[in-house]
Amino acid sequence: xxxxxxxxxxxxxxxxxxxxxxxxxxxxxxxxxxxxxxxxxxxxxxxxxxxxxxxxxxxxxxxxxxxxxxxxxxxxxxxxxxxxxxxxxxxxxxxxxxxxxxxxxxxxxxxxxxxxxxxxxxxxxxxxxxxxxxxxxxxxxxxxxxxxxxxxxxxxxxxxxxxxxxxxxxxxxxxxxxxxxxxx
Numbered sequence: 001x002x003x004x005x006x007x008x009x010x011x012x013x014x015x016x017x018x019x020x021x022x023x024x025x026x027x028x029x030x031x032x033x034x035x036x037x038x039x040x041x042x043x044x045x046x047x048x049x050x051x052x053x054x055x056x057x058x059x060x061x062x063x064x065x066x067x068x069x070x071x072x073x074x075x076x077x078x079x080x081x082x083x084x085x086x087x088x089x090x091x092x093x094x095x096x097x098x099x100x101x102x103x104x105x106x107x108x109x110x111x112x113x114x115x116x117x118x119x120x121x122x123x124x125x126x127x128x129x130x131x132x133x134x135x136x137x138x139x140x141x142x143x144x145x146x147x148x149x150x151x152x153x154x155x156x157x158x159x160x161x162x163x164x165x166x167x168x169x170x171x172x173x174x175x176x177x178x179x180x181x182x183x184x
Contacts, residue, residue: 001027002023002027003023003027003028004024007020007021007024008020035048036048052069052070052071052076054072054074055071055072055077056072056073059077059079059085061079061082062080062083063081064081064082066080067079067080067081068080072085075087075089076088076089078102086102086104088101092126095110096109096126097109098125098126104184105182105183106182106184107181107182108125108126108129108180109179109180110123110178111141111176111177111178111179112164112177112179113174113175113176113177114166114171114174115174117171117172118171119165119166119167119171120163120164120165121163121164122161122164123154123161123163123164123181124160124161125159125160125181128160129159129160129181129184130159130184131159131183131184132184133157133158133162133181133183134182134184135181135182135183136154136162136179136180136181136182137179137180138152138153138154138178138179139177139179140152140175140176141176141178142174142175142176145172145173146172146173148167148169148170149171149172149173149175150166150177151167151170152164152165152166152175152177153165153166159183162181164177164179
């Protein structure tokens with residue numbers, strides 16, 4: 001049985017089109033039951049789950065004031081206000097990694113160290129931020145000498161990285177650290 005979008009016709013008599021109408025209602029129920037609670041259920045109309053077909057060949061876009069959520073190459077993506085696609089599920093989950101947030105911001109993180117005797121190191125992001133790096137937080141992770149060796153600030157912050165720096169008076173030990181950067 002297949003849905004007939006032209007049934008009943010205005011000229012049909014009920015005894016002629018009754019089977020087509022009955023079949024159409026059955027087809028509608030079959031459609032609604034895919035990923036939804038069924039008719040008459042206390043939760044009717046709500047989704048059980050959502051399956052999105054892949055839109056790699058032709059990603060949809062949204063109009064001003066709209067948000068479009070879709071699958072592109074198996075990743076959950078959105079576009080808002082007619083803007084660019086934002087992939088909100090791809091992430092590098094490792095000691096050095098990154099992820100995109102639904103608002104369009106990106107987080108990057110990693111580890112580093114300023115070696116004994118040195119006052120600076122270099123953090124270079126694996127992939128540059130597209131527009132700006134707004135903030136980077138540096139957290140020392142080991143204390144084996146003078147605590148002042150571990151007071152680290154970020155200098156020369158750009159969309160490609162920064163220079164973690166400590167006072168030249170306090171360089172007696174290697175200062176290991178974690179960092180988190182936020183940008184777009």
